[in-house]
Amino acid sequence: MDTKIRFAWLLVVIAAIFFAIGRTTAQSHTTLNKETVANLSTAMHGEAFAFAKYMLYAQHARKSGNKDVADLFEKAAHTERFQHFAEEAQLAGLVGSDEDNLRDAIKGESYEVQTMYFEFAHQAVTAGDRAVADRFEEVRQDEMVHRDAFKAALAKLQAKPAVSQ
Ligand SMILES: [Fe+2]
Numbered sequence: 001m002d003t004k005i006r007f008a009w010l011l012v013v014i015a016a017i018f019f020a021i022g023r024t025t026a027q028s029h030t031t032l033n034k035e036t037v038a039n040l041s042t043a044m045h046g047e048a049f050a051f052a053k054y055m056l057y058a059q060h061a062r063k064s065g066n067k068d069v070a071d072l073f074e075k076a077a078h079t080e081r082f083q084h085f086a087e088e089a090q091l092a093g094l095v096g097s098d099e100d101n102l103r104d105a106i107k108g109e110s111y112e113v114q115t116m117y118f119e120f121a122h123q124a125v126t127a128g129d130r131a132v133a134d135r136f137e138e139v140r141q142d143e144m145v146h147r148d149a150f151k152a153a154l155a156k157l158q159a160k161p162a163v164s165q
């Protein structure tokens with residue numbers, strides 16, 4: 001009898017440990033400190049910008065005949081994008097379901113269309129920076145196309161019948 005009770009307790013302890021580990025893993029990005037989440041966002045913006053910038057620098061270096069400099073920029077850009085950004089995005093829980101991702105993209109593009117590029121173009125016109133104003137307005141039109149394509153894709157996905165498992 002004693003052996004049976006001890007065995008039962010052992011099972012309870014093992015089950016509790018597995019439950020605790022499962023909870024920690026599943027909730028790792030939902031329980032992050034608010035400031036940590038903000039820092040992850042800042043870091044991801046920096047890494048994404050560094051990737052884009054280094055690719056342009058690499059392009060310039062290649063055109064200038066400096067192959068080694070171009071390769072160096074491309075190698076660093078690859079790390080910024082496929083290691084630093086990707087690892088931080090994983091920790092931040094950036095990628096959700098396809099529907100969640102489309103909703104997030106629509107939100108971002110809508111902000112660019114209705115607020116950001118709209119106000120930036122207006123500011124540039126007022127300041128007399130005509131070329132920048134024109135570019136902002138042209139980009140705004142492209143973002144409209146993105147927003148609408150994402151909206152259409154979301155509607156199509158939502159209309160799709162659920163696949164039975
Ligand atoms: Fe980096």
Ligand SMILES: [Fe+2]
Nearest residue numbers: 109142143146
């Ligand atoms: Fe866009």
